[in-house]
Structures are given as structure tokens and as C-alpha cells.
Amino acid sequence: MFIENYYQLVYKDIMTSKEKLRKAGLRPTKQRMIIANILLDGINRHFTAENLQDEINSSGNSMSIATVYNCLKKFRNCGLIKQIETSKDTAVFDTNTHQHHHFLNEETGELIDIEDDEINLKSLPKIPQGYFNNGVEVLIKLKKQD
Amino acid sequence: MFIENYYQLVYKDIMTSKEKLRKAGLRPTKQRMIIANILLDGINRHFTAENLQDEINSSGNSMSIATVYNCLKKFRNCGLIKQIETSKDTAVFDTNTHQHHHFLNEETGELIDIEDDEINLKSLPKIPQGYFNNGVEVLIKLKKQD
DNA sequence: CAAGTAGTTTAGAATGATTTTAAAGTGAAA
DNA sequence: TTTCACTTTAAAATCATTCTAAACTACTTG
Ligand SMILES: [Mn+2]
Ligand SMILES: [Mn+2]
Ligand SMILES: [Zn+2]
Ligand SMILES: [Zn+2]
Numbered sequence: 001m002f003i004e005n006y007y008q009l010v011y012k013d014i015m016t017s018k019e020k021l022r023k024a025g026l027r028p029t030k031q032r033m034i035i036a037n038i039l040l041d042g043i044n045r046h047f048t049a050e051n052l053q054d055e056i057n058s059s060g061n062s063m064s065i066a067t068v069y070n071c072l073k074k075f076r077n078c079g080l081i082k083q084i085e086t087s088k089d090t091a092v093f094d095t096n097t098h099q100h101h102h103f104l105n106e107e108t109g110e111l112i113d114i115e116d117d118e119i120n121l122k123s124l125p126k127i128p129q130g131y132f133n134n135g136v137e138v139l140i141k142l143k144k145q146d
Numbered sequence: 147m148f149i150e151n152y153y154q155l156v157y158k159d160i161m162t163s164k165e166k167l168r169k170a171g172l173r174p175t176k177q178r179m180i181i182a183n184i185l186l187d188g189i190n191r192h193f194t195a196e197n198l199q200d201e202i203n204s205s206g207n208s209m210s211i212a213t214v215y216n217c218l219k220k221f222r223n224c225g226l227i228k229q230i231e232t233s234k235d236t237a238v239f240d241t242n243t244h245q246h247h248h249f250l251n252e253e254t255g256e257l258i259d260i261e262d263d264e265i266n267l268k269s270l271p272k273i274p275q276g277y278f279n280n281g282v283e284v285l286i287k288l289k290k291q292d
Numbered sequence: 293c294a295a296g297t298a299g300t301t302t303a304g305a306a307t308g309a310t311t312t313t314a315a316a317g318t319g320a321a322a
Numbered sequence: 323t324t325t326c327a328c329t330t331t332a333a334a335a336t337c338a339t340t341c342t343a344a345a346c347t348a349c350t351t352g
Contacts, residue, residue, distance in 0.1 A: 123266035
């Protein structure tokens with residue numbers, strides 16, 4: 001288990017953005033590579049389309065906001081990133097694609113990761129007939145004391 | 147416990163919409179009474195602002211969409227209803243104000259209640275310093291089989 | 293009961309996130 | 323190379339929600 005994860009990490013680190021996109025079934029365009037370089041560096045982050053466009057700009061590149069949205073949708077549908085269930089008016093994405101959970105500071109919108117094994121989710125209810133469990137998300141809403 | 151709930155139910159059923167609004171600290175306007183009559187009947191439902199406006203219309207009344215939003219915000223802030231954390235582009239509200247959870251059919255957006263005791267949430271992670279747990283929401287995403 | 297006032301409603305305008313349009317550009321297969 | 327489906331883009335459109343500012347109304351006080 002330890003060794004598997006080790007090789008997986010190394011393998012993932014060694015893959016170029018182009019290879020990661022190809023492996024995900026996406027044509028590696030210039031724009032997708034720019035985004036892959038920013039997002040697929042192994043660091044977990046939560047971000048919006050606008051956050052990402054800002055990062056693209058500060059990396060010396062630029063991209064239409066429509067393209068940012070197009071790419072985020074493609075990346076999400078391929079499982080390269082995921083979208084977090086939050087009732088904020090702006091979509092929030094996450095580079096941590098494993099099943100995990102969040103603290104949500106409802107005042108600021110800030111999200112903090114909770115790893116899957118930090119929550120006991122053994123007794124789940126029976127899944128409705130004809131459906132299957134496609135992911136569980138636990139959200140713990142935080143409020144400031146006093 | 148049984149008897150307490152029994153009296154609570156009866157009491158709640160006997161209260162008029164006007165009394166419920168007063169008790170919640172809201173001035174009972176004509177518009178809020180129309181909404182209270184629809185929402186506070188003890189039946190659990192999930193709905194959007196537009197859903198509610200449709201119900202208002204079919205009850206023979208009518209109301210500006212701005213007022214629907216104003217009232218929903220007031221009702222939510224008073225704890226008469228709550229808003230569900232969902233990444234849909236339209237806000238979803240819930241008349242079930244107890245802590246509970248949901249199945250989400252991501253294709254249709256349909257939500258199904260999961261009562262709090264149907265999920266084992268004993269081992270929660272430590273809440274960050276200076277904050278307190280202001281509610282836990284578990285979302286189980288459903289996908290259709292085949 | 294008035295009259296006064298803070299809180300509420302409303303139509304319509306504004307805002308902000310996201311999607312669509314349609315035309316120009318590009319990656320990859322042959 | 324040629325070809326074509328896929329992609330990018332600026333600009334317009336869409337859609338949910340909020341704002342504005344003027345008219346209204348529920349309660350308080352006299
Ligand atoms: Mn929204
Ligand atoms: Mn949302
Ligand atoms: Zn996360
Ligand atoms: Zn519910």
C-alpha cells in the first residue's frame with residue numbers, strides 16, 4: 001500500500017501535462033496545458049473560474065473566460081478535478097479528486113479539507129432501488145465563536 | 147418524549163400562520179402569511195424561489211419575485227426554513243429545519259431526505275480553533291444504474 | 293381612533309455568473 | 323499536406339438574484 005502510493009506519486013509527478021491530458025482523453029491544446037500546469041501539480045486547492053483566470057494571468061498567459069469555463073467543465077467531466085457541493089453563487093472546484101469532506105466557513109466561503117478517514121461513515125442508509133452511491137460529501141458548517 | 151412531541155405537534159398545528167410569524171419575530175404581512183400558509187403546514191419539501199412563486203400563483207394569489215426572495219431570506223434567517231448546500235445554479239430551500247441529510251440525483255436535481263439517525267456521524271474531526279459546529283450536511287450523490 | 297414611522301412590497305433596472313453564438317484557429321489522422 | 327472535427331474567442335444572451343426608489347402598511351404612541 002505504501003509502496004503503491006509511492007510509485008503512483010512518482011509516476012504522476014513525472015507525467016507531463018500533455019500526458020496527463022491524453023490519459024484523461026482530452027486533446028492537449030495550448031490552453032488546456034496552461035491550466036493543467038497550474039492545477040495538476042499535486043497540490044490540493046479550492047478555486048473558482050475567476051481565481052483560475054487570475055492565476056493564468058499571473059503566470060504570464062491569458063485566456064478567455066469562456067475557455068476557462070469550457071476547460072473546467074471538461075476537466076471535471078474527465079475526473080481531473082471535481083466540483084464541490086456548496087450553495088454559494090459561484091461554482092467552487094477542487095483539485096483533490098479523492099472522496100473527502102469539508103469544513104465550510106459560511107461567512108467567508110472558505111473551505112478546509114477533511115480527509116475521508118477523519119469521518120466515520122459506516123452506517124449509510126439503503127441506496128434507492130435502481131441507483132448507486134456515486135460519492136458522499138460531508139459538509140460541516142462553521143460559525144465564529146461569540 | 148413521545149408526549150412532548152405530541153403536544154408540540156398539536157401546538158404547532160393549532161398556531162395560525164400569523165402566530166408562527168410573530169413567534170419567529172417577523173411582522174405578519176399579507177405576503178408572508180400567504181407563504182407561511184404554503185410552507186409551514188408541517189409537510190417536508192424542497193423547493194426553489196420559482197417553485198414557490200408557482201404555488202403562490204396556483205393558490206389564487208400573486209407576488210413579486212423580489213418579495214418571494216425577500217421572504218425566503220427572512221424565513222431562512224429566522225430558522226423557519228433552511229437552505230440546502232447544493233452546487234445547482236438555483237438556490238434550494240427545505241421546510242425540514244431539523245439536522246438531516248440528502249440523497250441527490252445529480253441528473254434531475256431531485257433531493258430525498260435522509261433522517262439524521264439513518265447516518266452514523268459519531269467520529270467527527272476536531273473543529274478548528276475559534277469556531278463551532280453550526281450544522282452537518284451529508285450528501286449522497288446518486289447515479290442511475292446502467 | 294389618528295398620525296407618525298420603520299419596515300415591507302414592488303416593478304423594473306442592475307448585477308454577476310455562466311452559457312451561447314458564430315466565426316476563426318488548431319490538433320491529429322490519413 | 324490536406325482535411326475535418328474539435329477548440330477558442332469576443333461579444334451577446336441568459337438566468338438567478340439583488341438593488342433602487344417610490345408607494346404602501348403594520349404597529350406604536352398620543
Ligand atoms: Mn445562485
Ligand atoms: Mn452553488
Ligand atoms: Zn477539498
Ligand atoms: Zn430535506
